[in-house]
Amino acid sequence: MLVDADLHIHSRYSKAVSKAMTIPNLAENARFKGLGLVGTGDILNPHWEAELLKYAKKVDEGTYELNEVRFLLTTEVEDSRRVHHVLIFPSIDTVREMREILRRYSTDIETEGRPHLSLSAAEIADIANELGVLIGPAHAFTPWTSLYKEYDSLEEAYGGAKIHFLELGLSADSEMADMIKAHHRLTYLSNSDAHSPMPHRLGREFNRFEVEEVTFEEIRKAILRRGGRRIVLNAGLDPRLGKYHLTACSRCYAHYSLGEAKAFKWRCPKCGGRIKKGVRDRILELADTNERPKDRPPYLRLAPLAEIISMVIGKGVETKAVRLIWERFLRDFGSEIMVLVDVPVGELARVHEEVAKAIWAYRNGKLIVIPGGGGKYGEIKLPEEIRRARVEELESVEVEVPDETERPRQRSITDFLKVAR
Numbered sequence: 001m002l003v004d005a006d007l008h009i010h011s012r013y014s015k016a017v018s019k020a021m022t023i024p025n026l027a028e029n030a031r032f033k034g035l036g037l038v039g040t041g042d043i044l045n046p047h048w049e050a051e052l053l054k055y056a057k058k059v060d061e062g063t064y065e066l067n068e069v070r071f072l073l074t075t076e077v078e079d080s081r082r083v084h085h086v087l088i089f090p091s092i093d094t095v096r097e098m099r100e101i102l103r104r105y106s107t108d109i110e111t112e113g114r115p116h117l118s119l120s121a122a123e124i125a126d127i128a129n130e131l132g133v134l135i136g137p138a139h140a141f142t143p144w145t146s147l148y149k150e151y152d153s154l155e156e157a158y159g160g161a162k163i164h165f166l167e168l169g170l171s172a173d174s175e176m177a178d179m180i181k182a183h184h185r186l187t188y189l190s191n192s193d194a195h196s197p198m199p200h201r202l203g204r205e206f207n208r209f210e211v212e213e214v215t216f217e218e219i220r221k222a223i224l225r226r227g228g229r230r231i232v233l234n235a236g237l238d239p240r241l242g243k244y245h246l247t248a249c250s251r252c253y254a255h256y257s258l259g260e261a262k263a264f265k266w267r268c269p270k271c272g273g274r275i276k277k278g279v280r281d282r283i284l285e286l287a288d289t290n291e292r293p294k295d296r297p298p299y300l301r302l303a304p305l306a307e308i309i310s311m312v313i314g315k316g317v318e319t320k321a322v323r324l325i326w327e328r329f330l331r332d333f334g335s336e337i338m339v340l341v342d343v344p345v346g347e348l349a350r351v352h353e354e355v356a357k358a359i360w361a362y363r364n365g366k367l368i369v370i371p372g373g374g375g376k377y378g379e380i381k382l383p384e385e386i387r388r389a390r391v392e393e394l395e396s397v398e399v400e401v402p403d404e405t406e407r408p409r410q411r412s413i414t415d416f417l418k419v420a421r
């Protein structure tokens, strides 16, 4: 069976997270979104653990369920060099055991969602491996709290300790991550890192797993690629929409090339702010291969449906107006991925013609993408020619997109379906 899973989110116990991030809200929104499995996030926090146990029923040691949505026990931790790691636990007992061990190295494990640990990446990985906990770097390339902001290789960070996956983060995709040879043996996870259960956040990245049933053990096998279990699709934000895609000023968001940033000594000449190296430039610095592993699943570049609706109707992405249209699409077609990828445009047009045209443009690489950087998300724009055209004439509309490099290279839908179905 296939299940769509988002394994990295945060609870309301983490900083800057919506108060609406509760277990029941998470289950409800995951179901709406078409996710059959979510990571709890923040499970080392005892209050969040208690909330999970209060609302969700146990399926097996490492798997819980509420409203037909399953949960795995996951968290993110920060190491002594402010590098983030994702952990996936086999049982609540293991969560508690690890919490006891980590208590000695943390002052905020009882209160924070993402605890800070006075341990190195290798030390954390050793503890995880000892307990049978899966571990890998979170959002591996981002400029503030990732492995590659601190180290030049996995080896340098983890030493000999085993890791099980690498999380791509919103500003990178599989193709970019594969430019580093050492990643070829690793499974990629594409997770949302959502701080709110809203539909443009939760599941904005997800992994489509092929497993026998939706349990920790099956997901573990898929991540380790054993017994025919595997990830068949990574779906994620178009990396250019990520907020650290290009090198840019973290105050005024002006974009710079790597050469310019170096020449300006990482100070923005426009406002004096600090320039942050973009994920794309960071990967280009480290790239050591043009080959790609044959078994890498396809990466589907998504634009969140709520953002497409927001762009079309010109209302904020968290407004009621956007939510209502989003719900109508979801009610008629089941899940966001069905709407974005699978349902014919003619049928979508019966719900909302303008939005259907924008989805057509997204599928056909005709949305204009303005890349993100410096902490500001990228933006999508609908070309005027498409806005003016009727649904039946879309195929013949000529669109002028300003710069070839700014165009989404959306994989052909038929290619994608062959693999994903």
Ligand SMILES: [Zn+2]
Pocket: 076, 084, 138, 139, 145
């Ligand atoms: Zn993080």
Ligand SMILES: [Zn+2]
Pocket: 249, 250, 251, 252, 253, 254, 268, 269, 270, 271, 272, 273
């Ligand atoms: Zn600036």
